[in-house]
Amino acid sequence: MSEPVFAVRDLRVSVRTRRGLASIVNGVDLTVDRGRTLAVVGESGSGKSMTMLAATGLTPSGVRVSGSARLLGTDLRTMRARKLRSFRGRHAGFVFQDPLSSLNPLMTVGRQIGEAYQLLQGRSRADARRRAVELLGQVGIPDAEQRVDSYPHQFSGGMRQRVMIAMALACEPELIIADEATTALDVTIEAQVIDLVTELQAKLGTAVIWITHDLSVVAGMADDVAVMYGGRIVEQSPVDELFEHPAHPYTKALLGARPRIGDRSPLAAIPGSPPNPLRLPPGCAFYPRCPVRGDARCATELPPLAPVGHEHRARTFYADVADAVPGGSMS
């Protein structure tokens, strides 16, 4: 098997706060291959965004990161800052959550899309502009030739997100990381953006990491899913397998908490709140909220991420307790 596009090994992130050390990410392993889409799912604060920022060296200062993150076989974590920036710019593209604030309001979208292309590949400004027009066309913006000289405020939210995608694609990266890229958009635009990414992925063979908390998005576009909780991956599986046979009680609860059309019963919520990164439970992070709680081990001992099926692993001692949660299974 060829080398994966992006491989994260034992990534840990912590922040020193006034009230102690907050462990935000606690040993995450991830792999994504060429042309595949990995969805990283979890609640707010589960560490999914921080995992990606830390792995690619985009964390704010004051954050401690350890572990390795290999992009195309090169470890980003040991790379010098200047080299990292151009390497990352060339081989990875990012789409951030908020299309309102992720574009510079005082620069034309064309300049922003072409900026990296011009600077990293040493192209002329005219070349960069041509490339921006081409990319805007690719992401489905009509009249690209005129729109390239517009400013972000002249675009709608969905179009700005397309601009972000065009920006991420400018240097034809091998990897695209989309962090809640469609969360701020309405459902129809969301569907368009997802279609766009899948289409471009099929055409260019890009690997995609899609960070989201929306399971319906995952079902529609991902190949593999990693469910995060308390800064760890609690379940990892191909997408169909996860939806058909969720193993971890948390995953089951998440699937149970989805609204479904035609179902008039009240929405199932997961009781309790996510763990405080300042005081992670010594055992399973989900223990305080877990409906299963098989035995005392759960409270004191961290379950390993163990295989429960074909390419399917879960961090629980009780993968076989089926349907412990009402509506926990799709079938």
Place this chain on the structure above:
Amino acid sequence: MTTPSAQFTEPVADPATAATGDAAAGRPSAGSARDVARVLVRRPLALGGLLVICLMVVLALFGTQIAPNGENDVDVSQMLTGPSAKHWFGTDELGRDVLSRVIIAAHASLEVSVVSVGAALVAGVLLGLLAGYYGRFADSFIMRCMDVLFAFPVMLLAIAIVAVLGAGISSAMIAIAVVYTPIFARITRASVLSVREEVYVRAAVSIGVPDREIIGRHILPNVAGPIIVQTSLSLGFAILTEAALSFLGLGVQPPQPSWGAMLYDARGFVEQAWWMAVFPGLAIVLTVLSFNLVGDALRDVLDPRRRTQLEAAGRP
């Protein structure tokens, strides 16, 4: 007037032209030239301020041609005469025409103000950008130095600097530049700190844009608003500082006229010749006030928080 602020005005005004060109966009971008014009029209005081500044600039540039007499035309037969048809602002103790001296003094006052604020602007903004963007050691070092400068009362520091360099117009410029640099550094740093955390800056980092471009293209234009406002206010206050230094005999040297030095000359004749003090004083007040009025108007246009109120009030 080629104020140093011109270079910063441009990137801000830039989107405006695009916005006006695109009628479909509807919303002109913030801080556009059109916004400025609209605000000025609705605020007669600011418009008046702008006119006074323009007048002062004209006087500064063409004072010697405009003034009815030379600044040092002594006429002992006309000593200390009050305002009259011949000498509108009266004459001083050497029979020099006060009006002519006030007009010609505009040059020294504005020159000192523009040059020193320009230097403070460039140095302060540069330091503020470095401190705000790189943080950590650069930030602590630069800002502690600025704090030290800030700790001294403005006049005391200016007097100390002039004392070291010797009295004269260029010493006054250097002193004012040094005194005003920390203000620009602080304002710039504070704005950079917030803009640095914007997603578009992270996005620019993520696609590999080098620091220099990020600072120049993404951060500087987005922090220009408060800096422009501060420039306008500082230009006014620098005139005041220059007048104070000249009044103390540390700035512009006689016989070259400056408003502050004219006040100094008038000090001994306040009871016999009020016009000697009142007219240069009025020139100072008017100019400083005008810069403040314009600065306030600019703040309304460029401050994002006030901008929304403005839009709510100004549009049907």
